[in-house]
Amino acid sequence: MTILAPTTPARLFLGLHGRPATSLDDHLALHGPAPLRADLLDQLEAAGLTGRGGAAFPTATKARFVAKGRGRRRVVAVNAMEGEPAAIKDQTLLATSPHLVLDGAQAMAAAIRADRVVICVARDHAAAQAHVVAAVAERAAHDPIAVEVVVPPGRYVAGEESALAHFLDGGEATPTFRKDRPSLLRVGSRPVLVDNAETLAHVALIDRHGPAWFRAVGSDEAPGTALFSVWPWGPPVCLEAPTSATARTLLAEAGMSKSVAGVLLGGYGGTWVGPEALDAPLSPGGLAPFGAQRGAGIVYAVPSDACGIAETAAIAGFMSQESAGQCGPCAFGLPAVAEDLDRLVRGIDHRALEHLERRLASVDGRGACRHPDGVARMIRSALNVFGHDARRHAAGEPCAHARRRPLAPTPNLFHEGWR
């Protein structure tokens, strides 16, 4: 994991200069003490902070929803699961600025009157866990609320917020069916606010410096900075950049030298975009014409001399294994779709595209969580961006690059189980 000097004044990565981790003393010297201001939610709203876990929902709105939910003893759960294999930003943040994340959790707990704070780090992220445990111990004497470190299994959907609440409630780390949206998640009878780790680090800074400071970087519709996991067709780089940065800037900074055929934005449930999107701000408005979102900040580039369809097939294969297997259309549909893609990559099925079209419609929107929807979106966008390649594969002329091993990480996480 590398952190390059960001192009903007560093905020989350302030004063790191390549140091591996920030001690509590360093942290306080850099950022000063956390004020835990009473009007925090108003400040977050004025700052325009949105969730950095993927959904980009307004942080203040979500917090208010939980704050007014029936039940007194609320819980703040820090979501540092980072189940996206291509994402490194939350792990990097915990390795470098864990105290910002913990300050944010304390500030949020004070704002919604919670009396329990947990931080969830995936079991297979041992380094991040160690940093969190050390940071929690270091500040134990000062924290208004003792922080519990929880280590759920590192499965892809375990970080989905209902799965996390389910796990904290003593169940498996699998998503649950919610009749209403938005719906209040609970641990036992207690309303729980699940916020991404990076989101809370921004909360800690807005608590200190206010909304005007936050908005001084970025654009009106995408204020502040964000962390990105950037893949320049090589090892990933974690960058802090304005939320409105472009893929071209990020890729250049990460050292991408080849010409780009397509970029996967958001994550494995995100959207492939073509080179024409490289100069679009990674903001809601900037990405709307391309049907994409910033998601969890993954920018995964595939160069012209690689096969985007093969990358897509590898990712789809991983995502099908990571279905929790609870919902029929996801449990049966994703493996079928992954198989169609595999046949397409190998150029052995001239009807593969036809089958894909039909099956993608069968999985889209038909799970309890958004896992199948994300896979459908990712595959459809790949067939659009790499349409020429896809049709050649279908015609029995797979490209020469398809035989190369895909670069996208697709770890086998079965051993993690669900509990």
Place this chain on the structure above:
Amino acid sequence: MRAAVQLTVRLRVDPIACDGFGHCAELAPELVGLDEWGYPVLLACDDEHGPGVVPDRLVAVARSAVAQCPRRALLMERERTN
């Protein structure tokens, strides 16, 4: 003129509870079809109603499908629209 408050009746599937018995598609074929794996797909019964929306004439049929789901995975909801 007073604003007309209407109740839209809508079917929903709890996909976790559903085990693909398929009774719903048998009992309410105008409202529920099955995908290639045997799981229910909510249908639009005509051009005026969206997928899963139950018109007055099919409320009894839908209610029976809901009642006979062995997994209690088919839900009927009333939504206020005006």
